[in-house]
Amino acid sequence: xxxxxxxxxxxxxxxxxxxxxxxxxxxxxxxxxxxxxxxxxxxxxxxxxxxxxxxxxxxxxxxxxxxxxxxxxxxxxxxxxxxxxxxxxxxxxxxxxxxxxxxxxxxxxxxxxxxx
Numbered sequence: 001x002x003x004x005x006x007x008x009x010x011x012x013x014x015x016x017x018x019x020x021x022x023x024x025x026x027x028x029x030x031x032x033x034x035x036x037x038x039x040x041x042x043x044x045x046x047x048x049x050x051x052x053x054x055x056x057x058x059x060x061x062x063x064x065x066x067x068x069x070x071x072x073x074x075x076x077x078x079x080x081x082x083x084x085x086x087x088x089x090x091x092x093x094x095x096x097x098x099x100x101x102x103x104x105x106x107x108x109x110x111x112x113x114x115x116x
Contacts, residue, residue: 033063036108043100044115055083056097058090058104078103
């Protein structure tokens with residue numbers, strides 16, 4: 001009876017077929033990680049909402065959260081700074097735009113570009 005919850009079927013049109021079984025759409029799966037050569041990453045700087053501190057943002061990563069965190073960790077180690085990776089963005093503390101672009105290009109991300 002639990003799988004026959006009417007709240008999950010609010011947008012469904014009524015069917016007179018006695019053998020009708022409503023199937024819910026499957027949950028969205030995470031996108032597969034694209035190879036580094038086809039990733040279009042943008043490296044920019046951001047100061048908004050951070051108390052005047054500067055952070056380097058890497059946007060445009062397409063892939064799983066695990067791969068994003070692994071790339072973020074590799075960049076943080078090579079820059080020698082802190083940061084985080086979540087929601088498809090990598091944050092690196094400080095203004096490291098040139099260094100991050102250089103690191104990404106050495107790692108095979110040929111389309112990595114410097115933003116603002």
